[in-house]
Each structure stands twice: as structure tokens, then as C-alpha cells.
Amino acid sequence: MGSNAEFAINNVDFEKTVSRAEHLGLRDLAVIAWRDLEAPDSGGSEEHLTQVSQHWTNAGLSVNIRTAGVQGLPAQVERNGSKVIRKGGRVSVFPGAAFQVLRGGLGPADGVIDVFQGMPFLSPLWTRRPRVGLIHHCHMGTWSDLAPIGLAQLGYCIERFAIRHIYRSTPLVTLSPSSAEEIVKCMKIKPEQLRVGPVGIDSDFIPDITSGETEIPLVVAGGRFMPPKGFDRIPAILSSVKKKIPELQAVIFGDGPEKSRIESQIQKYSAEDWITLPGFISREDQVSLYQKAKLLIAPSRREGWNMTITEAAACGTPAVATKIPGHLDAVMNQQTGYLVENDYEMAEAIIAGLSDESKRIEMRKNSLEHAQKFRWEHTAAIILNALCDDAESRK
Known part of the structure; x- marks a missing residue:
């Protein structure tokens, strides 16, 4: 770690x-x-x-x-x-x-x-x-x-x-x-x-062994919409990903003071049709979302850990996260996800994670094992x- x-x-x-x-x-x-x-x-x-x-x-x-x-x-x-x-x-x-x-x-x-x-x-x-x-x-x-x-x-x-x-x-x-x-x-x-x-990690967060992730290239992010979380940067990051992966869909769940800023960024990049903001969602819906998603993204500037990373890992979902204290231990780089230095690297890692299915399957297995420790x-x-x-x- x-x-x-x-x-x-x-x-x-x-x-x-x-x-x-x-x-x-x-x-x-x-x-x-x-x-x-x-x-x-x-x-x-x-x-x-x-x-x-x-x-x-x-x-x-x-x-x-x-x-x-x-x-x-x-x-x-x-x-x-x-x-x-x-x-x-x-x-x-x-x-x-x-x-x-x-x-x-x-x-x-x-x-x-x-x-x-x-x-x-x-x-x-x-x-x-x-x-x-x-x-x-x-x-x-x-x-x-x-x-x-x-x-x-x-x-x-x-x-x-x-x-x-x-x-x-x-x-x-x-x-x-x-x-x-x-x-x-x-x-x-x-x-x-x-x-x-x-x-x-709460015992509710488990993989779906029946259906698993969706065929749609779905990425998720979630938490309290505060400035250090960096959710307002997601529309720009994902817009560059969508140029390479046109079928991309994204869900950013949660709420907070940064919501209007995130919405304005979604509008700026004309992403209303493929980035969804459902607000706060139930624990059951979080689990379902993690199970369907191919990747979790975490663009935070400050974290002590970031619970969404290991909760998603317990559902078999690898993460793409900023290389900051907290994330350095929640994510095992190249094993349970990717740690990145900037927004460009985050976009490239998302493209790699969505494009290389065998690597993602390996990271899914590693994520499940990693989550058992917590x-x-x-x-x-x-x-x-x-x-x-x-x-x-x-x-």
C-alpha cells in the first residue's frame, strides 16, 4: 500500500x-x-x-x-x-x-x-x-x-x-x-x-454474478459535489474520451454546492444526452450502478481515502483516479485501476480501460480481491x- x-x-x-x-x-x-x-x-x-x-x-x-x-x-x-x-x-x-x-x-x-x-x-x-x-x-x-x-x-x-x-x-x-x-x-x-x-466496505457492495457489467461503455463517479472532488472537470475529460469511444455513457451521482457548475460544464460540452446527474441515490442503486459500470472515475484533488473507489472495487469495478494521498492506497496502480497525474492522463486511462477488455477483466478480479481486505x-x-x-x- x-x-x-x-x-x-x-x-x-x-x-x-x-x-x-x-x-x-x-x-x-x-x-x-x-x-x-x-x-x-x-x-x-x-x-x-x-x-x-x-x-x-x-x-x-x-x-x-x-x-x-x-x-x-x-x-x-x-x-x-x-x-x-x-x-x-x-x-x-x-x-x-x-x-x-x-x-x-x-x-x-x-x-x-x-x-x-x-x-x-x-x-x-x-x-x-x-x-x-x-x-x-x-x-x-x-x-x-x-x-x-x-x-x-x-x-x-x-x-x-x-x-x-x-x-x-x-x-x-x-x-x-x-x-x-x-x-x-x-x-x-x-x-x-x-x-x-x-x-x-459495507457488505451490500458485492458483484453481480448473474448479469455483470453492461455492454455499454458506462463510467460512473459519485460523492458530495464539493470543489476538492473535481467533478466539474469530468465533462471535459469525458468529451475527449467520447471522440474515441462514441458509445460512451456516464453517471455522476450525488449533490452539493458544485452541482450548478457541473451542469454548466455538461452544457458547455453538449453532453446532456450522455452524462446523467441523478442526484443522491439509494445504497441499492449505487450497488447496481457499480455492477453495471466498466470503470469508476475519481478526479479528486484531496482525499483521505475515497470510499467510492473500494465500494466499486467490491462490486468488481476498477477505478481511474488521481495520484494523490489516499488514492495511492485505495487503488493498486495497473492492478485494480489506474493512477493518473492530470486530466489528459485520466482521459487516456479511461480509453485504455474501456478498450482493453482482457486487462479490465484482470483488474476486475484484482479489485474484488483487494476489496476483501477492508x-x-x-x-x-x-x-x-x-x-x-x-x-x-x-x-
Whole structure:
């Protein structure tokens, strides 16, 4: 996977880790995160938290989650065994979550999971409880895409200069070896602080052994329509592919702030008849789409992993993805897909993937095998184990 053996992915037994947590008194976990799963702009980070917290509650641990409020939805909800409290705005949630933990509003809070969705909660400044920080990826260079200029500058400064000092005694977990390397390089985090816990794959994502992929040269992409995802570049990329493969069809599922920009690019390249934007689709429809597609495309500029890549792989669909941290581990280059440096290379790789059937069949087989490595139980174990290490160091 990653090029640095220092960040190898270690197997951690889930049941033994839960027993260790209970022995250390970590029975009630407080999770603080910026955004809830039901927020309109939720994405992979929220799905990640939902999956790992469900494994903790299924194992008998208590989990209380605090996020910002979601307009039109209740302030409190039970989800998969966890209590989720949704209060405050996108800025006030940071002090609000801290006060709620300190006042006992998230239960005993034997341990704190501080989720970095760009901005961290700075938990080492206000609690001495055992804690772990969860960093999905660096946001260097993309802050201006995510926040107004003042907040973007603050976020950049905290990420670039403050986190390494504030969290110097806190274990941190990220999603991939390549993301860990980038965090060490850009954020100056000590390597010994970092653990790697890749995302899992839901059991719904399976290949269709009856009918398989369609005969139509169909490519898919999906996720939250945010600037770092690069979906607005897809119409231009695919327009050059269509000159070589006239039957090409594409589906880009999801929604978000970049939707109008993507639509305008589709119109610019007169692609309305062959690029479809169905919006958010159900899990069942995602699986069906992956099963029919010949390739998944992922043009992101920043990722911690990119769950769509390994979900598609579990359905037997290879990926063409940008060569960035996260993707470097989600895709095995030339084996489960192609890693590319720019849009021209992406177009050429898509043409190659659609034209060379024997190569694609080989990559399909490799993708299915690669996907077997990723389980949410393993992800949940690695995060909990890091929290246990911090608790043990405090005894």
C-alpha cells in the first residue's frame, strides 16, 4: 500500500480491543464531530463515523455523539445504538461540544474521539480524559474551497502550525499510509503519534454474478459535489474520451454546492444526452450502478481515502483516479485501476480501460480481491485501540 513501512496497516483484533477498553474503564465514549450524517452536505466522513460507532455500540460500549444542528431535524436522535445530539451552528458547535462534554451532557465520557473534519475541536486544551484524534486528510490548499476567507485562513493556520503542538501528546488516526506521510510532511506531526485505519466496505457492495457489467461503455463517479472532488472537470475529460469511444455513457451521482457548475460544464460540452446527474441515490442503486459500470472515475484533488473507489472495487469495478494521498492506497496502480497525474492522463486511462477488455477483466478480479481486505470492524478496532493506548499512558 503506502510507500512508508513506518505506516503499515496492522491487524488489531476487535473483540480483544473492546475487552481492553472495558478493562481500562472506557465504557462510555464521547464523539465530537462537525457534521451529522443527515446534514445536506454530509459525505464519507459522516459515513465513516456512523459505521465505527455502530461497531462500538454493537459490542456493548455506550456512544454519545455531538454535532452541529441540522435544520428541520430533531436536536436529538438515536442511530444504530448511539445517541446523537445536534445543536448549534457550524462555528458554535466547537465550544458547544467542549462545554457539553465537560458538563456531562455526553454521558460519563470515559474517552473522547475528536473528529477533524478540517477544523479540530482542540480537545487537549480543555480535557484531560483519554482521547484520540481522527484526521481524514490534510486540507492544505483547499481551505478557500471550504470556508469564507477569514475562517479559511484560521483553518490553514491551525492545521499548518498549531495542531502539532496542541495534539503533541494525543494519538492520531488517519485513513491511509499515504495520508499519514502527508500529515507528517505538511503538519509536522510526529510519526509515532499516527496510526493507520483504512475505511471498511459495507457488505451490500458485492458483484453481480448473474448479469455483470453492461455492454455499454458506462463510467460512473459519485460523492458530495464539493470543489476538492473535481467533478466539474469530468465533462471535459469525458468529451475527449467520447471522440474515441462514441458509445460512451456516464453517471455522476450525488449533490452539493458544485452541482450548478457541473451542469454548466455538461452544457458547455453538449453532453446532456450522455452524462446523467441523478442526484443522491439509494445504497441499492449505487450497488447496481457499480455492477453495471466498466470503470469508476475519481478526479479528486484531496482525499483521505475515497470510499467510492473500494465500494466499486467490491462490486468488481476498477477505478481511474488521481495520484494523490489516499488514492495511492485505495487503488493498486495497473492492478485494480489506474493512477493518473492530470486530466489528459485520466482521459487516456479511461480509453485504455474501456478498450482493453482482457486487462479490465484482470483488474476486475484484482479489485474484488483487494476489496476483501477492508472491514469496518478493523477500522473501529484501530481507533479504539489508539484510545486505549492513551488511557494506559495516563495510569
